[in-house]
Amino acid sequence: MTSTQDLPRRPLGSTGLQITSLTIGAGPLGSMPANFGYEVPAERGIATAVAALTGPVNALDTSNSYSRGESERRVGEALRQIGGLPEGYVLSTKLDRDLDTGEFTGDRMRRSIEESLERLGLDRVPLLHLHDPEHIGFAESMVPGGPVEVLVQLRDEGIAGAIGVAGGPIDMLREFVATDVFDAVLTHNRWTLVDRSAGPLIEEAAARGLGVINAAVFGGGILAAGARASSRYAYREAEPELLAAVAEIERLCGEHGVPLGAAAVQFSTRDPRIATTVVGVSRPERIAGSVELATVPIPDALWSEVDAVVAGLAR
Template sequence: MQWTMNRLGRSGIEITPLTVGGAPLGSMPGNFGYEVEAEAGIATAQATLTGPIRAIDTSCAYSRGESERRIGEAIRRVGGVPEDFVLATKITRDLDTGDFSGEEMRRAIAGSLERLGVDRVPLLYLHDPENTTFSQATEPGGPVDVIRELKDAGVAGAIGVAGGDTATILEYVETGVFDVLLTHNRWTLVNRTADRLIDAATERDMGVVNAAVFGGGILAAGSDGRTRYGYREAPAVLLDAIREIERLCAEADVPLAAAAVQFSARDPRIGTTIVGVSRPERIAQSVALVERDIPDALFDAIDRAVAHLPADLGPR
């Protein structure tokens, strides 16, 4: 299958509408509720490198580098990163000490490149800068300076900022330094708080990457037996809205997961949507979700179903 590639803003990157999310394939049971054995993670990464989705996203923080290690082994098995493939990773604080200095960013990228078995990545993000202050991150020699230097040195083809809290991430978008924005859990069927942030990035010709469209799983598998959204307990009003969306999808004979993916993928501002996978067969299933025909009327009904939700509901 050949997809039309999307332009990722001014980054110079052309990318498929979907990107495979590397967090679950490294095994993060605390977030996703299940273990992923090493060989299963490697096999999934290998299937990604040779499959229709031509991008994978990971981080030095995912399972303390295990996601990168497994992807690196898959890269070795296929003989290197394919020329048309977008490999993205992220650098962030030391998870034990909280160190978010420029020097820690240098240590982080060195570790990432070693685990991945590459000397550069097409896309590199500053990950979760909510864990430091904007003034510290932007001081001379700080994380923002370092990631910009990594781009200038060719270690990163393009640079982005990835995080959750929309007000914090907006400050980084407004610097004009970054080529790409990655937002997660804030532009989904039930959480629209990233709307202004996405607009701000689009106005600056930044590429926009949207992640966690399943809200940690509940918008894929449904609310039966599930009470968490965005890796935390969901309030009753949010669960009620999800159940109403499930009802609307059932009436339209559309899988909830397809609606969740296409809510993002059909948005012209979104360059690519990240879907986490942990088994090779999930790749083809994800492609089928984004290719399914869904009437506009369903999304109109979903919009009405969530219009009453408070603006400060869930992660901001």
Template sequence: MSTRLAKRPLGRTGLEVTPVCVGGGPLGSMPRNFGYDVPAEQGVRTVLRAFEGPFTFLDTSNNYSGGESERRIGEAIRRNGGLPDGFVLSTKVDRAADGTFDGDQVRRSISESLDRLGLDRVPLLFLHDPEHIPFEDGVAPGGPVEALVRLRGEGVAEHLGVAGGPVGLLRRYLDTGAFEVLLTHNRWTLIDRSADDLIGYAHGRGIGVVNGAPFGGGILAKGAAAQPKYAYRSADEKILALVRHIETACAEHGVPLAAAALQFSMRDPRVSSTVVGISRPERVAETAEYATWDIPEQLWETLDNAAAPSSLWQW
């Protein structure tokens, strides 16, 4: 394995993960978010290819495609005869279809996930998108945080993380002391640096940092013309202009845009792993190539100063 893909410690959890994590979002087919369908067998074959390496970390969620991501991962686990040795699989507890997100729903969510995956426990379990409920409900007696802590005590999950968007809210959840891992998304990219202080805060306290969506939903992999959206929403013209500027700079140095976007996250020593959604078997090797592409320092001097104005960040 390339030294660039050597495993890194995930905070103080004791887990070691590769600097790239296979994202399970598109595995179950999410055409509204990603713009394309993923047939079931293709999803299963993609997971089986991921099990071959070089990545040893895969992340999914209870609500990705109504559980279809987990079903396909579970089928791949069954065909493979179990998870490969040293492979870390994480999933997330989610709110119910009616918006309920209390302690009972947390238990229902992980029970459904384990059934789909064919497992009796997971090494890492995230509280997913807590921005959909008031913080006070999240930490209330009998609420989701309390239920997660109990699940960890029962051995259903080895370690707990919080995964979501708004950086201020995630900071409040980290301050509860319940979480060992942070997963932020769309907020630490070539374009958006919203999560900088949050990542520093987590890292300084020994909390593992996982950074999701380094491509911002596709624009930082496909380019502004092919994908004029950032974080699944129409991008501001200033963002599109900056992406075009980044594309030009990468082309001048013979570097794929996706390689620069991925390595922007990977080269940050505070980030243990970067989540990349993968939906085709061949994308595993392609992503590994992007992760190890030689990028000259002159290009980084341009890219490190290429972010959009903070008024356009996700925060």
């Protein structure tokens, strides 16, 4: 098996954490059929979490809301089976709104981390994100006693080693980054082979010393399976122009003998501004497969050809 030393470790901003260039995304292993189109049995999810915690990657990302806590429950069972969190392992989870009532207050953030710690069987986490604050917006997130203030308190109390913000809209995340409150920022579906919209966010976050985490580099699966296998990008139907771009990039990868998934992963991992790239998995063997995608040799010529395709998409 590939060892962790075979994957480069990078500083996660100024947190003091050293993180492998890949992070295992634990959303799929908790079973999220609405997002990924398939169920994952509990036994397989737990086995996948065990493999993630004991394999070649030293980071795993989950959330209070993934499968209404099932992802964390399965990760927690895996942690119990292996005897606790390995030394130096970067486990992250996220503070979430109440999925039933929509409550997204400071009090709810307290309950969110209490629920997460109970499921995980831990008393602290190395990294804790504010998750999807677009549900209330920047201003409401920053009110006294609100979600961000509570997140900072959790870091001060030692419950979180470092804190980040994870969300979708780029302009909103840039507002959070500009506060200099956070240690890390997580963006998803917006820095991929065919979507470069997170560029300004990544540049600003890296310049301010935040750890940049890039997730969903497969765009929900199409940038691994190809345009013939899927017509969806970022969990919704894709525009014809984007599908055509994916098909062209897939063709270029074939000419160079490079798997499309390898190009999707390495587009992110090759970027020196990005500390780690989150790749979701739902089977134990997919972890070694993800490492292989991250280490396949890719000629420089392919990147310039891909950039030309995306430049045409942007016009």
